[in-house]
Amino acid sequence: MCAMSEIPAPPWRAPRRSVSARKPLSRDTIVDAALALLDREGLDAVSMRRVAEELNTGAASLYAHVANKEELLELAYDRVLGEIELPEPDPARWREQLLEIARASYRVLGAHSDIARVSLASVPTGPNALRMGEAMLGVLISGGVPPQQAAWAVDRIALYLSADAYEGSLYQARQRASGKPVDEFVADYFGQVHDYYRTLPTGRFPYLNKYADVLVQGDGEVRFEFGLELIINGLARYLPGGG
Amino acid sequence: MCAMSEIPAPPWRAPRRSVSARKPLSRDTIVDAALALLDREGLDAVSMRRVAEELNTGAASLYAHVANKEELLELAYDRVLGEIELPEPDPARWREQLLEIARASYRVLGAHSDIARVSLASVPTGPNALRMGEAMLGVLISGGVPPQQAAWAVDRIALYLSADAYEGSLYQARQRASGKPVDEFVADYFGQVHDYYRTLPTGRFPYLNKYADVLVQGDGEVRFEFGLELIINGLARYLPGGG
DNA sequence: TTCGTTCAACGAACACTGTTCGATAGTAGG
DNA sequence: CCTACTATCGAACAGTGTTCGTTGAACGAA
Numbered sequence: 001m002c003a004m005s006e007i008p009a010p011p012w013r014a015p016r017r018s019v020s021a022r023k024p025l026s027r028d029t030i031v032d033a034a035l036a037l038l039d040r041e042g043l044d045a046v047s048m049r050r051v052a053e054e055l056n057t058g059a060a061s062l063y064a065h066v067a068n069k070e071e072l073l074e075l076a077y078d079r080v081l082g083e084i085e086l087p088e089p090d091p092a093r094w095r096e097q098l099l100e101i102a103r104a105s106y107r108v109l110g111a112h113s114d115i116a117r118v119s120l121a122s123v124p125t126g127p128n129a130l131r132m133g134e135a136m137l138g139v140l141i142s143g144g145v146p147p148q149q150a151a152w153a154v155d156r157i158a159l160y161l162s163a164d165a166y167e168g169s170l171y172q173a174r175q176r177a178s179g180k181p182v183d184e185f186v187a188d189y190f191g192q193v194h195d196y197y198r199t200l201p202t203g204r205f206p207y208l209n210k211y212a213d214v215l216v217q218g219d220g221e222v223r224f225e226f227g228l229e230l231i232i233n234g235l236a237r238y239l240p241g242g243g
Numbered sequence: 244m245c246a247m248s249e250i251p252a253p254p255w256r257a258p259r260r261s262v263s264a265r266k267p268l269s270r271d272t273i274v275d276a277a278l279a280l281l282d283r284e285g286l287d288a289v290s291m292r293r294v295a296e297e298l299n300t301g302a303a304s305l306y307a308h309v310a311n312k313e314e315l316l317e318l319a320y321d322r323v324l325g326e327i328e329l330p331e332p333d334p335a336r337w338r339e340q341l342l343e344i345a346r347a348s349y350r351v352l353g354a355h356s357d358i359a360r361v362s363l364a365s366v367p368t369g370p371n372a373l374r375m376g377e378a379m380l381g382v383l384i385s386g387g388v389p390p391q392q393a394a395w396a397v398d399r400i401a402l403y404l405s406a407d408a409y410e411g412s413l414y415q416a417r418q419r420a421s422g423k424p425v426d427e428f429v430a431d432y433f434g435q436v437h438d439y440y441r442t443l444p445t446g447r448f449p450y451l452n453k454y455a456d457v458l459v460q461g462d463g464e465v466r467f468e469f470g471l472e473l474i475i476n477g478l479a480r481y482l483p484g485g486g
Numbered sequence: 487t488t489c490g491t492t493c494a495a496c497g498a499a500c501a502c503t504g505t506t507c508g509a510t511a512g513t514a515g516g
Numbered sequence: 517c518c519t520a521c522t523a524t525c526g527a528a529c530a531g532t533g534t535t536c537g538t539t540g541a542a543c544g545a546a
Contacts, residue, residue, distance in 0.1 A: 025523080025524085047502085047503065047504080048503085048504060048505080049502090049503080049504090052525095057524075057525070058524080058525045058526065059504080059505085059525085060505080060506080060507090060524075060525050060526075060527095061523075061524050061525055063504095063505075063506085064522085064523055064524075065523095068504075068505075069503095069504065069505090120363065120406065120409055120410065120413075121413070122413075123413070123414075130443070130448065130451065133451060134447075134448045134449075134450055134451050137450040137451060137454065137458075138449075138450045141450060141454070147454050147457045148457045148460060149469075150454075150457075151454060151457040151458045151460070152461060152465075152466055152469045152470075153469075153473070154458075155466055156466065156469065156470040156473060159403075159406050159407065159410060159470070160402075160403070160406070162406070163363065163402050163403070163405070163406030163409075164402065166363055166406075167363065167402060170363075170364070170365070170366070171366075200373070204377075205373065205377045206377075206381070207377055207380040207381045207384060208373065208376060208377050208380060211380065211384070211390050211393075211394055214390045214391045214393075214394040215380075215394045215397075217391060217394070218395060222395075223395055223398055223399065226392075226395045226396075226399065227395075227399040227402070229477065230396070230399060230473070230474050230477030230478060231473050231474065231477060232477070233476065233477035233480050234472065234473030234474060234475070234476035234477035235473060237476050268494080268495080290531085290532065290533080291532085291533060291534080292531090292532080292533090295496095300495070300496075301495080301496045301497065302496090302533080302534085303495075303496050303497075303498090303534085303535080303536090304494075304495050304496060306534075306535085307493080307494055307495070308494090311533075311534075312532095312533065312534090
């Protein structure tokens with residue numbers, strides 16, 4: 001309003017050398033902070049303000065290094081993908097190698113649980129997503145799958161990996177919210193579903209009713225492996241000698 | 244504060260019979276309004292305030308019929324699932340029938356585009372989700388797939404249907420945001436991806452570089468069908484005469 | 487008919503969100 | 517030394533889901 005607003009701060013030296021002096025605040029440190037927060041408190045806790053708080057600054061400061069929240073999450077996601085180890089294609093072992101990649105992905109995405117909720121929400125185009133696509137395509141093609149089928153298979157497998165991780169992160173969030181330990185939560189949940197299926201009217205839901213037992217068999221990892229098996233077995237049909 | 248707060252409203256009759264008199268406001272009408280808004284403007288436009296506005300009321304009024312936004316969206320999702328026609332299991336035609344169900348799901352979820360973004364975000368337990376599970380399980384088991392494999396397959400196929408629809412809705416949202424007609428958008432996008440792959444360093448990305456052509460072949464529907472084929476072919480292995 | 491109870495409706499408010507703007511401070515270059 | 521620049525960041529905007537306390541109308545009992 002008036003020029004008085006420029007009264008200088010009392011000159012007891014400069015009380016703060018640069019407000020925090022911790023880290024110089026860069027794309028990388030921001031992604032680091034976001035990932036740390038995400039691992040610690042889950043995706044819902046990741047807001048621009050919280051990430052900034054983690055770095056002893058304000059939300060607005062982040063926008064100098066990152067276009068928006070979406071870009072930040074994509075950067076974090078690609079960073080996580082970087083943890084996945086990828087094999088050199090070996091024609092004789094294409095099945096095993098595909099399984100290796102898929103399992104590594106399952107493990108890494110599971111370790112950073114909630115990050116999986118980002119993967120499906122955006123089209124991954126980061127360097128590490130490319131690395132994975134390259135690896136899978138290489139394994140399949142050098143294993144003898146015709147190029148077109150290999151290309152589409154990479155697309156579908158990537159979708160499967162993301163979707164399963166996504167679903168897994170939802171269960172994990174629910175478990176976390178319930179406060180129960182994971183074993184108890186899973187047991188309770190499957191028990192409830194089982195009982196629910198058993199109480200369904202036999203007339204309209206004969207199969208769900210009868211096969212309630214097998215429907216609740218197997219945890220997330222078993223189901224993940226089963227789906228992988230389906231895909232890989234389905235792929236074998238396209239091999240020169242596998243039709 | 245004081246008893247004066249009870250001064251009566253001036254008695255020009257009752258100026259409004261019941262504020263809107265349009266619809267009695269029930270779970271169903273709320274779900275209707277939410278779906279209409281969703282189809283018209285997309286999921287991002289669906290807020291409690293907007294839905295309430297659609298019904299000439301305030302957001303708070305919705306909470307008398309619906310626990311929260313999540314429940315509202317789940318109800319809307321299950322309503323959409325109800326549009327999917329399901330066949331009676333015919334043992335001789337299990338493959339075709341599974342394809343029919345999957346394609347019907349693809350069509351219906353695609354028609355209500357953005358609703359797919361809800362499917363993966365929650366564990367579907369509504370009556371129509373049950374109906375679909377029952378139908379798929381029936382088709383597979385009466386087709387000769389062993390119960391345990393059939394049960395897990397239903398789980399994986401449901402995941403695939405949701406995931407593909409989810410991904411599709413993201414592309415649709417991007418296309419809508421771009422303002423371009425769908426053909427042009429797809430052509431541009433695939434063209435860009437193609438060029439991008441071609442500019443990748445051949446040393447680190449030999450396969451992506453070499454097979455850029457086949458990688459961008461085929462639209463969403465072709466890829467959807469390919470993934471279905473993988474799964475169904477993979478399932479055939481578990482048939483008594485198919486291993 | 488009149489009273490009392492019940493409950494849907496709803497305006498206002500709370501605590502958030504992502505993002506933008508304008509002022510500020512610290513530094514590098516001429 | 518002064519200028520130009522750029523990273524920083526407090527404040528504000530427009531929106532979100534949800535809760536609270538008050539309304540007002542309908543309904544059963546007296």
